[in-house]
Amino acid sequence: MAPLDAKIPQGPIADKWTNHKNNIRLVSPANKRQIDVIVVGTGLAGGSAAATLAELGYNVKAFCYQDSPRRAHSIAAQGGINAAKNYQGDGDSIYRLFYDTVKGGDYRSREANVYRLAEVSSNIIDQCVAQGVPFARDYGGLLDNRSFGGVLVSRTFYAKGQTGQQLLLGAYSAMNRQIGRGKIKMYNRHEMLDLVKVEGKARGIITRNLVTGAIERHAAHAVVIASGGYGNLFYLSTNAMGSNVTAAWKIHKQGAHFANPCFTQIHPTCIPVSGEHQSKLTLMSESLRNDGRIWVPKKKADAQAIREGKRKPIDLAEEDRDYYLERRYPAFGNLVPRDVASRAAKERCDEGYGVNKTGEAVFLDFADAIVRYGKEKAHVKGLDENDMDLVRKLGKEIIKAKYGNLFQMYEKIVDQNPYETPMMIYPAVHYTMGGVWVDYNLMTSIPGCFAIGEANFSDHGANRLGASALMQGLADGYFVLPYTIGDYLADDIRTGAISTETAEFEAAEKNVRAQIDALISNKGTKTVDYFHRKLGKIIWNKCGMSRNEKELKEAMKEVKALREAFYKEVFVPGTPDSFNESLAKALRVADFLELGELFAKDALQRTESCGGHFREESQSPEGEALRDDENFTYVSAWEYKGEPSKAKLHQEQLNYENIELKTRSYK
């Protein structure tokens, strides 16, 4: 295997992307018509890439497991999308967005990629507006912005609490135009089950039709993986039920390095687990931390009384409350980055201050904000600011206008009125910064196989800032991959159509069929969910918000044992050649059971703390994360060697030429 070369262009950082675009090879329009590209996944990254590649003239085949590309999980993103437009005139710039992203990522991302991301961010907004995406506007008719955690400017564009939905529908509409023209052939309800390599190059995929169960061969000159993140490794996460690692894991097993698998974002504001039946977790947008104050009782006795339902949180006096984020981080308070806020919540709950039945919840309280807004409104209207009933009524109206849909969602799920009693929240798995290793061109270590969006590792380092996932997905799909893929495909203009009637396709299909047959004929006694739940518990308890050597070693052993038990004891009902969700799930969980072990191995190897990765052995006396720049300023890229535990580590050194490495401080 060749040494890891990120292929970062030479020259000053601000010129790298422009120079690179000017120098890479192009494919003529006539030749593009002879070239096929497969795109797996139709979220923001895959949808935008498929549409743009088709517009450029390539023949695109797009695949999604959902019944329509519009349902990819990008649709659930709430808060917004960052762009360095500086419309607010608050001093924003490409450099600042670049700097904030690198710092927010705790200095574990690649400078050149992040700069390019910041550079194209403005274009994304122009593009989306041209497509008819209805962003929020102010009364002057111009685009509105809001602020997100970890930054000091307003650069987040949004469409109420449904920004992901609107951006995805924009990309979907661009796809529809190309589907209508016949330039994209869309395969709904199809799952990629393996990559096919011919002479070392990615030349196609094997898929399963989720309706008929048919195993199909699809050939192309290049394969783009845009299948999202692997948060469902934890069983409970804010990901969709079907979100999975299969496409990314299959290419890993075929030679694509997997980078920083242990870098996971645990989002601080989610609705807590209510019981064993829980199937997924629901996020409450980060924007709530603009107005909500987070606290737990100061005394353990009070916390216990609240847990047992003997006391109500609103009855607790101000001096009996511990606003622990404001106490620990006076400068950023409730708006510290996600990793910091999550760890602080866990710390309080572990100490016995949790406030729901399970002891794993803290309060997010809007009472102060309601009074503050209410007084302001009373003042504007010339009403009595000391009439507290009136003030609360006015304040609630304002909170409703700002966060109404989130409050409604909370009430439906928890059955408590968050206008009257504080919300209960707890951290949950939300996003994975780690993913398939790619070079500057977004190509994996397999020639012709690309990875974009959350599926790759490149831009967010060890912690992603809010409203940056949408930005990266669309940047990769609309503006980066469509250029860089041409440089690779320039060698394929004389290749001609790729045949699926070859030994390589034959062998790959045979493997897929064998795996399916083994699962169906196993006839064990335990369901797929039984194993998925167990896996989630191991990963959450031993590789979650806080990690140590002993438990990580245990996790590796336990995941391996669970994987072996899975193949012995799993029961998959039904037949292979029909609509069979249990089978689809079994194939996904089988891959999670391998990834889990590599995940723990990666966390074990990185003995520093950085971003979302907190090693208990590496912390300051105050309990803050301690980075080790001397020994760990690199990307861990793992090469598959027959078994997850035997994966070989390759290091990509991260060189910071434009930003000085500093300790992140939000105090």
Next chain:
Amino acid sequence: MKLTLIIWRQQNASAKGGMQTYTLDDVSPDMSFLEMMDVLNEQLMGQGIDPVAFDHDCREGICGSCSMFINGEAHGPDRLITTCQLHMRKFKDGDTIHIEPFRAKPFPVIKDLVVDRTAFDRIQHAGGFVSVNTSGNTQDANSLPIEKQAADKAFDAAACIGCGACVASCKNASAMLFVSAKVSQYALLPQGQVEATDRVLNMVKQMDEEGFGNCTNTGACEVECPKGISLENIARMNREYLTANLKG
């Protein structure tokens, strides 16, 4: 809670389906409706019965996958939510719940409660877009101010999740609410107005070809829509359609 569930079972598109009765003990009121279905499926698998197939994905009310007709209502008895957001506390111990797929001729059953809604996609292929290339070389996003009221209305129309509850609730299986939401979003924005004539004609044509029925203004779709898409959109689409025909 103890529940009796009467569920539509159908092996595949060509098989004949029928209602089957199952009982479920020990349902927690904190479960979502789909979590209750998960528990049922675990139970069925234990008894050697094929689990009930149903569409679901995000389980937070935004992807539009889930699509059950519960006790005669799309997405069940609660308002402005999808099935995945419906919680069992809306039901009582001892209740009998009827669960059927979204029924309409253009939505053929794939299996049990799973239906094929790709007709919606095909309507979008016919015109649900603005013909602008994704090159990024468009004008600056703020070069064209858009009145806030129009932008907000366009957003309200764009909030449609494409679940098909409107079709399932309509006695004519009309898709007018769905199609009009997309037509309205673009009609309300200057970016969409350039192609307004072709768009409405093409989308309506495709809608008719898919076999969706006509609108007779009963308003059932608006009542059952989990995203509160307004009937106003249908009126707007009718205006757009008429204008387009006069021009055309």
